Amino acid sequence: VSPVPHWCPRHPSPQQQRPPRQRLGTAGARPRPRRRRRRKSPLETARATLFPVGQVGCFVFQVALLDIDICGPSIPKIMGLEGEQVHQSGSGWSPVYVEENLGVMSVGFLLSSPDDAVIWRGPKKNGLIKQFLRDVDWGEVDYLIVDTPPGTSDEHLSIVQYLSATRIDGAVIVTTPQEVSLQDVRKEINFCRKVKLPIIGVVENMSGFVCPKCKNESQIFPPTTGGAEKMCQNLSVSLLGKVPLDPQIGKSCDRGQSFLAEAPESPATLSYRNIIQRIQEYCEQHHLQEEKRM
Structure with a gap:
C-alpha cells in the first residue's frame, strides 16, 4: 500500500490554498448574490x-x-x-x-x-x-x-x-453477451435513468470470434438470454454495435498502440468505426436539441 502522497485531497495544493477557479462551474461552486456574465x-x-x-x-x-x-x-x-x-x-x-x-x-x-x-x-x-x-x-x-x-x-x-x-451528452455502456454481464448492465441503465443521465447506447464487446484462418465464426460467450440486442429491445435502449473478439486488441492495448491503426482491415476495427460514427451523430443531434431549448 502506497503512503498518502502530497497531492491527496487531504493535503491542499497551492491551487487549493487560494480561492478555487470555477473550472466547470459545478465543483465546489458557491451561490452568487446576483447573476453576472463571465x-x-x-x-x-x-x-x-x-x-x-x-x-x-x-x-x-x-x-x-x-x-x-x-x-x-x-x-x-x-x-x-x-x-x-x-x-x-x-x-x-x-x-x-x-x-x-x-x-x-x-x-x-x-x-x-x-x-x-x-x-x-x-x-x-x-x-x-x-x-x-x-x-x-x-x-x-x-x-x-x-x-x-x-x-x-x-x-x-x-x-x-x-x-x-x-451539457452531458450521455453514457455509453459496454457489456459482453452472457447473462452474468447483462445483469450488471441493467443496473447501470437503471442508475442512469434515476440520475437523469441520457444513455447514448450499449456496445456488446467480445461478440463472437472469427477465425483468422478459416473465417468461421464461433460464440466464445454464448448469448444465452439473447445478448445485448435482446436486452436493448426490452429496455428501449439503442444498440450501438457489436465488437468481435480479436487477439490483436489485447496486444495493441498492452503495447499502448492504436488497434485501429495496427489492424485497419479487422472486422473489429470496422465495428469500432461504425460505433464511433453513431456516437458522434448522437452527440451532434443532442447538441442541436440543446441549442434549440436555450
Whole structure:
C-alpha cells in the first residue's frame, strides 16, 4: 500500500490554498448574490460523454480523456503513457498528451509505480475527481470523455453531480453477451435513468470470434438470454454495435498502440468505426436539441 502522497485531497495544493477557479462551474461552486456574465471555462463548452474506454481515436476534435477509475487506472497503459508524470504550471495541472489534440489525466500518472494500490474511501476519491475537473488546465476542448470503473459507485455519482451544469451528452455502456454481464448492465441503465443521465447506447464487446484462418465464426460467450440486442429491445435502449473478439486488441492495448491503426482491415476495427460514427451523430443531434431549448 502506497503512503498518502502530497497531492491527496487531504493535503491542499497551492491551487487549493487560494480561492478555487470555477473550472466547470459545478465543483465546489458557491451561490452568487446576483447573476453576472463571465467568461466560460474551456470545459463548460465541452460535451461530456461517460463510458469505459478501450480505444480512443480522434482525428479532428480536441479531446480530453479523464480516467476516474481511481483504484484501477488502466488508461496510461492503454494509451502508451505508462511512466509519464503530471506537471504543475501556473494555470494548474497539465494533462499528458498522446497527440496534440488528445490530452489525458489519470491517477495512474500520480503513482510512483503502476503496481501501487490506491485504497481510498469515497470522500478522498470525490476530492481527487473534483481536482481533476477544476485544477487541470485542459485548454479549449470539444469533447470530454470520462472513463469510469464498472458498476454504480461513488465515482459515478460524483462525476454526474460535478458535471450537472454542463451539457452531458450521455453514457455509453459496454457489456459482453452472457447473462452474468447483462445483469450488471441493467443496473447501470437503471442508475442512469434515476440520475437523469441520457444513455447514448450499449456496445456488446467480445461478440463472437472469427477465425483468422478459416473465417468461421464461433460464440466464445454464448448469448444465452439473447445478448445485448435482446436486452436493448426490452429496455428501449439503442444498440450501438457489436465488437468481435480479436487477439490483436489485447496486444495493441498492452503495447499502448492504436488497434485501429495496427489492424485497419479487422472486422473489429470496422465495428469500432461504425460505433464511433453513431456516437458522434448522437452527440451532434443532442447538441442541436440543446441549442434549440436555450
